[in-house]
Amino acid sequence: MNSFLKPITDFGKIDFEGQKLAENISTSILVVSAIISLVAGKMLDNMKLAMYIYLFGFVLTVLVVVPPYSFYNKNPVKWLKKSDFKSGNTILKEKPQ
Amino acid sequence: MDILDAIKRNGVRSILKQGLVFLGVLTSAFMVWKTISVFTNCESPAVVVLSGSMEPAFYRGDVLFLNNGRSPIQIGEIVVYKVAGKDIPIVHRVMRTHTDKETGKQYLLTKGDNNPVDDRGLYTKGQLWIEREAIFGRVYGFIPYVGMITIYLSDIPQLKYAVLFGLCLLSLFESE
Amino acid sequence: MNKPISRISSVASFSVTVFMFLVLAISIITANYQKVEDVKVNVQGVTVSKGGPYDYYDKTSSKADFARVKFDINTDLSKLFNWNTKQLFIYLMVEYDNTKNVDNKVIIWDRIIKRNGRKKFNLKKTLNKYLFRDFSLSLRDVKDANLTFVVERIPVMGFFTSRAEYSTKLDFPEIKN
Numbered sequence: 001m002n003s004f005l006k007p008i009t010d011f012g013k014i015d016f017e018g019q020k021l022a023e024n025i026s027t028s029i030l031v032v033s034a035i036i037s038l039v040a041g042k043m044l045d046n047m048k049l050a051m052y053i054y055l056f057g058f059v060l061t062v063l064v065v066v067p068p069y070s071f072y073n074k075n076p077v078k079w080l081k082k083s084d085f086k087s088g089n090t091i092l093k094e095k096p097q
Numbered sequence: 098m099d100i101l102d103a104i105k106r107n108g109v110r111s112i113l114k115q116g117l118v119f120l121g122v123l124t125s126a127f128m129v130w131k132t133i134s135v136f137t138n139c140e141s142p143a144v145v146v147l148s149g150s151m152e153p154a155f156y157r158g159d160v161l162f163l164n165n166g167r168s169p170i171q172i173g174e175i176v177v178y179k180v181a182g183k184d185i186p187i188v189h190r191v192m193r194t195h196t197d198k199e200t201g202k203q204y205l206l207t208k209g210d211n212n213p214v215d216d217r218g219l220y221t222k223g224q225l226w227i228e229r230e231a232i233f234g235r236v237y238g239f240i241p242y243v244g245m246i247t248i249y250l251s252d253i254p255q256l257k258y259a260v261l262f263g264l265c266l267l268s269l270f271e272s273e
Numbered sequence: 274m275n276k277p278i279s280r281i282s283s284v285a286s287f288s289v290t291v292f293m294f295l296v297l298a299i300s301i302i303t304a305n306y307q308k309v310e311d312v313k314v315n316v317q318g319v320t321v322s323k324g325g326p327y328d329y330y331d332k333t334s335s336k337a338d339f340a341r342v343k344f345d346i347n348t349d350l351s352k353l354f355n356w357n358t359k360q361l362f363i364y365l366m367v368e369y370d371n372t373k374n375v376d377n378k379v380i381i382w383d384r385i386i387k388r389n390g391r392k393k394f395n396l397k398k399t400l401n402k403y404l405f406r407d408f409s410l411s412l413r414d415v416k417d418a419n420l421t422f423v424v425e426r427i428p429v430m431g432f433f434t435s436r437a438e439y440s441t442k443l444d445f446p447e448i449k450n
Binding site: 193198 | 296300330331359360362364366368370374375376377378379380385387403408423425427429430431432433435
């Protein structure tokens, strides 16, 4: 069943550097939109505007971080090939999982 | 399936360990809730508004934050109380207070902002006042709309099952 | 974080946490408000009479003393509405002691001022909205009565604040029996 579901379970995978980038982007956009929301609401005296600014920040974060864009996959993981183990060039000393 | 593979690989012990972690999260959330209860001296430091008798101040689905200090109730405060024998908590404003200066005993009359008459119709038969002891929370702050989720979940039981089912489906597809 | 579903759930939970902090920050920043400058409450008179209207719940109302307070209110509350004010609940209360050493506070008139409603008004010769009687049967032992105008601010989100804006002495007539 694992291989049958592979197209679904592998959809949207991004590499580790991409994950770090995604996490940083999402944190910064959300915090910045919260700050802008607070300042804009206080300056312009408008609660609706403040709420919409934060909502906009949330939607923006989802759009930027969730779909698997190509810039998240710039550093793909280098998996070792089977041949590395046979000829003794292996880096690992233990049995591979 | 992934779950059977995971069990074969890691043994029953790791599943139990995962369960323990999950229980740990649940119990620490419970501990935080109970600690807040101790600080605010109030059994439920947050409640969701269920009726519309305090409109236009509160609508159904607003979350109210309560505390319950020992000081006498001030007039004009919005309080949450239960009538003896009935289980429903009522959130209304205190319209009259009569406080004995020596003993601190108080007799209070409440009324919802949106009601034309006071709450004597809600008290037990023959009861004209409520006492400080019947009040288990005073409102000091609130957030609008956030409680709508609990109202939807309790009004539409299918929604509860749909959410649980969705969570189960998601966990099946996780391979970690 | 390698799957979209875990990214969505992580973004969702973090955004909720940030929103909690935003709500807290808004509540703290908007917690105080200015004093209302010009509140004029003018008491025209207090009358006390024995026996009140039939009350289904209060069987003693035919024997109790009821007071009627006639007053004017002139005020402008528009400066109290900032971005976090949903509405104001204003009321007039009478606080008095009586000789049984009981402190009494009674709201005799109230009004809800909504954000898009009239904030400036000038009421003349208004009577109390709610029946005003003592806990006991008589209002004879009333001492040191004050009429106070209080404004309570109901925010869009956050903490409630209430402030007494104006207070004046209320003279109760001598009750001879």
